Amino acid sequence: VAELLDKRLVFVTGKGGVGKSTVAIALGLLAARRGLRTIVAELASQDRAQRAFDQNGAQFREVELAPGLFTISIDPQRAMEEYLRIKVGALGHVLSGSRLFHAFAMATPGMRELLSIGKVWELAQLQRQTRGAAPYDFVVVDAPATGHGVGTLRTPRTFADIARVGPIARQGRKIAATIADHDFTGVLAVAIPEEMAVNEALLLQDALAREALPLDTVIVNALYPARFVEGERAELSAALPRTRSRLARSALTAALSEHARAATQREQIQRLSDGINSPLIELPYVFADHVGREELERLSHVLEAEL
Amino acid sequence: MSVAELLEGKRVCVCAGSGGVGKTTTSAAIALGMAAQGAKVGVVTIDPARRLANALGLEELQNEPRRVEAKRLAPAGLEIRGELWAMMLDPKRTFDELIDRIAPDASRATEIKANRVYRELSTAVSGSQEFTAIAKLYDLDREGDFDLLVLDTPPSRNALDFFEAPGRLTSFLEGRALKAFMRPTGVGMRVLGKGAVPLLAGLRRVTGVDLVTDLSTFFQLLGGMTTDFSLRAAEVEKLLMASTTAFLLVTSAQGEPIDEAIWFRRTLEAGGIQFGGVVVNRVHHDLLGDSEPDDVSAALARKLGRELADKVASNFRDYHVLARRDYKNIGRLERELPGDPLVLIPHLDDDIHDVEGLLQMHRYLFASRSERQRLIAEVVA
Numbered sequence: 036v037a038e039l040l041d042k043r044l045v046f047v048t049g050k051g052g053v054g055k056s057t058v059a060i061a062l063g064l065l066a067a068r069r070g071l072r073t074i075v076a077e078l079a080s081q082d083r084a085q086r087a088f089d090q091n092g093a094q095f096r097e098v099e100l101a102p103g104l105f106t107i108s109i110d111p112q113r114a115m116e117e118y119l120r121i122k123v124g125a126l127g128h129v130l131s132g133s134r135l136f137h138a139f140a141m142a143t144p145g146m147r148e149l150l151s152i153g154k155v156w157e158l159a160q161l162q163r164q165t166r167g168a169a170p171y172d173f174v175v176v177d178a179p180a181t182g183h184g185v186g187t188l189r190t191p192r193t194f195a196d197i198a199r200v201g202p203i204a205r206q207g208r209k210i211a212a213t214i215a216d217h218d219f220t221g222v223l224a225v226a227i228p229e230e231m232a233v234n235e236a237l238l239l240q241d242a243l244a245r246e247a248l249p250l251d252t253v254i255v256n257a258l259y260p261a262r263f264v265e266g267e268r269a270e271l272s273a274a275l276p277r278t279r280s281r282l283a284r285s286a287l288t289a290a291l292s293e294h295a296r297a298a299t300q301r302e303q304i305q306r307l308s309d310g311i312n313s314p315l316i317e318l319p320y321v322f323a324d325h326v327g328r329e330e331l332e333r334l335s336h337v338l339e340a341e342l
Numbered sequence: 343m344s345v346a347e348l349l350e351g352k353r354v355c356v357c358a359g360s361g362g363v364g365k366t367t368t369s370a371a372i373a374l375g376m377a378a379q380g381a382k383v384g385v386v387t388i389d390p391a392r393r394l395a396n397a398l399g400l401e402e403l404q405n406e407p408r409r410v411e412a413k414r415l416a417p418a419g420l421e422i423r424g425e426l427w428a429m430m431l432d433p434k435r436t437f438d439e440l441i442d443r444i445a446p447d448a449s450r451a452t453e454i455k456a457n458r459v460y461r462e463l464s465t466a467v468s469g470s471q472e473f474t475a476i477a478k479l480y481d482l483d484r485e486g487d488f489d490l491l492v493l494d495t496p497p498s499r500n501a502l503d504f505f506e507a508p509g510r511l512t513s514f515l516e517g518r519a520l521k522a523f524m525r526p527t528g529v530g531m532r533v534l535g536k537g538a539v540p541l542l543a544g545l546r547r548v549t550g551v552d553l554v555t556d557l558s559t560f561f562q563l564l565g566g567m568t569t570d571f572s573l574r575a576a577e578v579e580k581l582l583m584a585s586t587t588a589f590l591l592v593t594s595a596q597g598e599p600i601d602e603a604i605w606f607r608r609t610l611e612a613g614g615i616q617f618g619g620v621v622v623n624r625v626h627h628d629l630l631g632d633s634e635p636d637d638v639s640a641a642l643a644r645k646l647g648r649e650l651a652d653k654v655a656s657n658f659r660d661y662h663v664l665a666r667r668d669y670k671n672i673g674r675l676e677r678e679l680p681g682d683p684l685v686l687i688p689h690l691d692d693d694i695h696d697v698e699g700l701l702q703m704h705r706y707l708f709a710s711r712s713e714r715q716r717l718i719a720e721v722v723a
Contacts, residue, residue, distance in 0.1 A: 051361010285629035322660040
């Protein structure tokens with residue numbers, strides 16, 4: 036199996052709130068630095084990559100964030116219009132102008148996911164179908180939260196099975212084959228070291244295995260630094276009752292409390308590494324006002340060192 | 343303001359929010375607190391942590407609420423004057439039961455449940471959790487056994503999914519778009535109206551004949567039931583808009599969940615939906631006051647030695663970066679949503695997924711403003 040950066044298409048998934056976007060953008064920065072023409076495609080978030088780089092506005096357009104690093108927010112409705120234009124030609128225009136057809140397509144269960152992933156697939160093709168579009172070397176997908184994420188990966192197969200024959204079935208099978216190709220497609224799970232996020236990473240591993248999809252790497256995000264050793268913790272606990280100043284007491288309490296949290300995190304990482312067969316990569320907690328370009332660059336260097 | 347005041351006179355409390363902000367635990371703690379005060383409360387949870395599920399006696403998915411035995415909670419010292427009932431939603435079963443209920447007879451229900459389109463619909467497809475969660479809430483409300491129902495909403499990145507996904511599924515089930523331009527016959531499809539010809543041709547070209555046939559079989563099976571879906575959808579909407587229903591928005595104090603909370607609140611307002619308030623979880627409170635972290639090293643150096651004191655100070659500095667971030671975000675929330683009640687829960691020590699954690703959270707949720715100040719002061723020093 037090719038190394039992560041040698042693949043063309045990497046899905047980043049995980050429980051809600053674990054930092055999927057952060058990891059996806061950091062990975063994108065890393066790939067771009069290595070000279071790969073890279074795009075971060077967002078499936079469920081609202082222009083997070085653009086906002087992290089203090090840009091805004093452009094929807095469903097490939098926007099350049101930094102040299103060699105692009106982003107796009109994929110909207111299923113727009114993806115459908117584009118697909119119809121490319122695939123069905125003149126008839127496509129009739130269809131995409133039809134409100135009935137829109138209502139039908141958008142209401143058909145799984146159709147939104149199929150259209151979104153179809154666009155992702157298109158981004159990863161050497162021969163782009165979008166007119167005048169240059170190909171990408173590396174496509175990072177900021178995928179929806181795990182439960183839906185595996186659903187999204189499965190959608191092309193589901194549709195191929197339902198439709199059996201015809202263009203959707205053909206297209207579905209083609210995309211499904213691309214996703215199933217371990218040299219081409221990779222999956223990166225993000226978890227924070229908390230019970231629920233770890234559970235979800237473990238469930239994701241099983242769900243991917245059922246679909247015969249790989250889980251390349253698990254990123255353990257937002258790790259507290261191990262500041263204090265056990266002996267120091269004891270010293271801090273002992274000092275607390277003998278300390279009078281409110282400030283010093285607060286600081287001691289905060290230290291003890293972070294130490295306890297770091298210990299809980301370690302237990303969860305242990306659970307994760309016991310249950311996960313893929314390599315784990317740890318990313319530090321970002322103590323910052325918000326995760327902007329500078330922080331993302333920093334994380335991308337940590338990733339680079341670990342990958 | 344305490345959550346008890348926010349929920350006064352309410353029969354339904356929906357806890358919404360983006361993923362990873364502690365919705366499930368918050369829902370359970372709210373239900374617990376209201377039950378403690380004497381109400382008969384049912385909480386519908388979705389995918390709770392195992393320890394939390396065990397704490398509530400929810401060993402498996404089941405589709406009816408079960409009473410949480412008081413003795414499970416007693417050791418932690420909370421007296422439940424009312425009753426706490428809990429369930430863990432099983433979307434597939436809820437969907438099947440819905441079909442059983444509205445199908446004209448059992449054999450039709452069996453046929454529908456065996457249909458390929460239905461099987462995909464009720465399991466794989468995103469939106470089925472949201473759809474069934476609301477369906478369950480509606481049925482429980484109609485049965486009227488509870489003083490208060492608390493609904494945890496499915497995990498999603500976007501809080502609004504909870505409203506949009508069921509609607510999408512409903513409009514599919516109503517088959518309005520599809521029915522408008524085709525009518526199933528024995529073989530394939532007959533087209534209604536001239537204008538529909540290219541549409542149908544296009545549809546078949548894009549989707550394949552089999553899919554269209556399968557869908558048409560599915561809608562044939564649904565038959566008159568599509569009307570029931572529409573009627574139910576209207577009733578559900580009435581329930582969500584009722585003055586006895588309150589939406590509580592659960593968020594953490596980080597920038598993006600706060601942005602989402604503000605946006606979600608506005609959308610609710612535009613939709614005319616009653617809003618209860620915002621619960622902000624995992625708040626880092628300011629412990630510093632007017633001091634600087636360097637003052638900490640100085641204050642502790644003699645007791646701990648320079649090196650350890652510096653480490654404590656550097657931890658404190660990092661903590662305060664987060665405290666300042668949280669205060670800034672909460673300030674923005676207050677400015678953007680003037681007058682909305684905010685309930686702040688501190689960043690508690692453990693990953694809260696057991697009875698102890700539930701009670702800790704409950705203490706903050708149900709404290710009056712002054713009690714909460716006192717609780718926070720305890721954390722602070």
